[in-house]
Amino acid sequence: MAAARGEFSSRFGFLMAASGSAVGLGNIWGFPTNAASNGGAAFLFIYLFLAFTLAYPALMAELIIGRHTRSNAVGALRKLAPTPRVAKLGSVVGFAGILTVTLILSFYSIVSGWMLAWLLNSLASIFGLDAVSSWLTTDAESRNAIFSVVFMALTVIVIRAGVRDGIEKWASRLMPALIVILVLLIGYVLTLEGAMDGLRAYLVPDFSIAMQPGLIISALGQAFFSLSLGVGTMLIYGSYLSSKENLPVVGSLVALLDTGIAFLAGLLILPAMYVALANGVEIFSADGALVAGPGLIVAVLPALFDTMGSAGVFVALAFFVLMTIASLTSSISMLEVPVAYVVETYDAERGKATLMLGAGIALICLLIVYNFSTLFDLVVTITTEYSQPLLGLFFTVFVGWVWKRNGVLEELKKGYAGAEHSLFWKIWPLYIRFVCPIAIAAVYIQLVFF
Ligand code: TRP
Numbered sequence: 418m419a420a421a422r423g424e425f426s427s428r429f430g431f432l433m434a435a436s437g438s439a440v441g442l443g444n445i446w447g448f449p450t451n452a453a454s455n456g457g458a459a460f461l462f463i464y465l466f467l468a469f470t471l472a473y474p475a476l477m478a479e480l481i482i483g484r485h486t487r488s489n490a491v492g493a494l495r496k497l498a499p500t501p502r503v504a505k506l507g508s509v510v511g512f513a514g515i516l517t518v519t520l521i522l523s524f525y526s527i528v529s530g531w532m533l534a535w536l537l538n539s540l541a542s543i544f545g546l547d548a549v550s551s552w553l554t555t556d557a558e559s560r561n562a563i564f565s566v567v568f569m570a571l572t573v574i575v576i577r578a579g580v581r582d583g584i585e586k587w588a589s590r591l592m593p594a595l596i597v598i599l600v601l602l603i604g605y606v607l608t609l610e611g612a613m614d615g616l617r618a619y620l621v622p623d624f625s626i627a628m629q630p631g632l633i634i635s636a637l638g639q640a641f642f643s644l645s646l647g648v649g650t651m652l653i654y655g656s657y658l659s660s661k662e663n664l665p666v667v668g669s670l671v672a673l674l675d676t677g678i679a680f681l682a683g684l685l686i687l688p689a690m691y692v693a694l695a696n697g698v699e700i701f702s703a704d705g706a707l708v709a710g711p712g713l714i715v716a717v718l719p720a721l722f723d724t725m726g727s728a729g730v731f732v733a734l735a736f737f738v739l740m741t742i743a744s745l746t747s748s749i750s751m752l753e754v755p756v757a758y759v760v761e762t763y764d765a766e767r768g769k770a771t772l773m774l775g776a777g778i779a780l781i782c783l784l785i786v787y788n789f790s791t792l793f794d795l796v797v798t799i800t801t802e803y804s805q806p807l808l809g810l811f812f813t814v815f816v817g818w819v820w821k822r823n824g825v826l827e828e829l830k831k832g833y834a835g836a837e838h839s840l841f842w843k844i845w846p847l848y849i850r851f852v853c854p855i856a857i858a859a860v861y862i863q864l865v866f867f
Contacts, residue, residue, distance in 0.1 A: 423580025430585040437588040437746030439675035448679040449686035450709035456626035472640040474848040478816040483655025489757040490649030518648035522751040523781040529744035530564030539734035565782040573775035611695025615688030647809030663833040693721035817850035
């Protein structure tokens with residue numbers, strides 16, 4: 418047996434870690450642009466609805482499996498299995514999750530590396546280092562290779578230090594900072610000319626766009642990505658949560674923080690885009706849609722910061738610090754998944770395991786950086802659109818159908834004596850058995866076959 422497993426020291430520590438995992442590029446970048454190009458507040462409503470009816474129950478499934486089994490993804494699903502056959506299926510699902518999150522981390526590190534480069538660029542501009550600036554902001558393979566590796570190194574440093582001294586300590590420092598920076602940026606941007614048009618684009622619902630069939634798929638995909646579901650991330654954080662905690666409550670706080678920060682990010686990004694428009698920056702692409710993708714973060718917003726005069730570099734600095742924090746608190750949660758597996762399965766030393774896995778993932782990053790046009794979109798699509806929801810479905814099936822109902826209730830009762838007679842217990846088991854699997858499967862079939 419390896420050294421004793423880690424445990425978060427407090428509810429606050431867990432909340433910061435889990436919401437740090439959930440809040441990432443998906444919230445600050447993905448959500449606002451998804452909303453803007455899909456009917457504004459209409460998308461927001463559909464997103465919130467799916468987040469609380471499908472993603473929250475799935476989040477609860479992972480947290481509860483993790484806390485009950487106190488194990489990594491593979492070990493956890495094996496422990497729940499009543500027969501060797503089901504245990505084998507559990508291993509396959511757990512392992513597929515570990516593989517998926519490893520690949521997600523490799524593309525995530527590349528994008529986070531861009532954020533880091535742009536952050537340093539703001540510092541370089543403040544000090545008038547023009548040559549450095551232009552190197553940092555030119556999209557070259559060498560720059561991307563260097564910064565994705567630097568970002569992985571940061572992730573490794575935090576994860577090496579363990580659950581309390583790494584994950585919890587850094588999440589508890591960085592997440593409050595993230596919220597403060599976000600709120601300050603919103604306050605500033607909303608005072609600028611054009612911001613109100615952005616608010617309108619974001620908050621006035623256009624149901625005609627929102628009713629298009631592909632929309633539910635993107636909203637559900639967005640919700641699953643945002644809550645870090647399906648790959649064992651929340652499972653492993655749940656496995657470090659004290660048995661005294663009331664799971665439905667902490668789970669709903671994580672979901673609320675995640676959706677709340679996504680909503681706030683929309684109050685920043687959309688107004689910022691329309692301020693850019695008012696300042697003469699092009700924010701629509703050739704087909705009339707709002708610029709989304711990388712063009713938004715590394716072209717539209719920097720162009721906006723340039724029009725802001727001397728305040729611009731400081732706003733840019735704050736913005737890219739925000740993006741880097743959001744990325745780092747997410748990437749550490751991804752790396753913890755394979756690390757916990759290797760440490761617990763091979764009795765490996767944590768520091769060594771983290772370093773080796775980090776190096777391996779950095780190599781995958783480099784492979785993607787140097788074959789960007791063939792690999793990047795492919796890896797993003799396979800992992801986030803195909804693998805993640807399917808694995809999420811298996812997690813709900815394990816809780817709903819494989820694990821005995823009484824076992825689930827016993828686990829809940831540990832931190833919530835009245836669980837049996839709660840509203841949660843009246844509704845959630847039905848969701849986990851029927852609603853979630855059927856809804857995810859329906860969306861999935863539509864994605865794969867239509
Ligand atoms: N949820 C994070 C975001 O919104 C990213 C993330 C962290 C993630 N862990 C994950 C995504 C596991 C998928 C799976 O950016």
